[in-house]
Amino acid sequence: MALEALKERETLAALSARFEVHANQILQWKQEFLANSELVFAGSAEKEENVNLEALYAKIGQLEMERDFLKKSLKKGGL
Numbered sequence: 001m002a003l004e005a006l007k008e009r010e011t012l013a014a015l016s017a018r019f020e021v022h023a024n025q026i027l028q029w030k031q032e033f034l035a036n037s038e039l040v041f042a043g044s045a046e047k048e049e050n051v052n053l054e055a056l057y058a059k060i061g062q063l064e065m066e067r068d069f070l071k072k073s074l075k076k077g078g079l
Contacts, residue, residue: 001026002033 001019005012005026012023019026 002029005030006033 001015001021004010004015010018012026015021015026016023
């Protein structure tokens with residue numbers, strides 16, 4: 001209902017009659033939605049960032065191991 005109010009295709013009075021809810025209640029829900037809407041997107045961004053960090057740390061570890069292997073091989077004259 002808050003989304004319908006945000007679209008502003010209908011007046012609050014029309015929405016109130018359609019959903020059988022007082023116009024003040026719709027207005028309150030709309031204001032709460034606007035105040036908290038950033039929380040919907042904040043959670044997904046944090047999860048995506050954590051996944052990317054884990055992948056990056058794994059890649060760093062792999063590259064360090066390869067580097068160490070190549071250093072040892074060069075010291076021994078293998079490459």
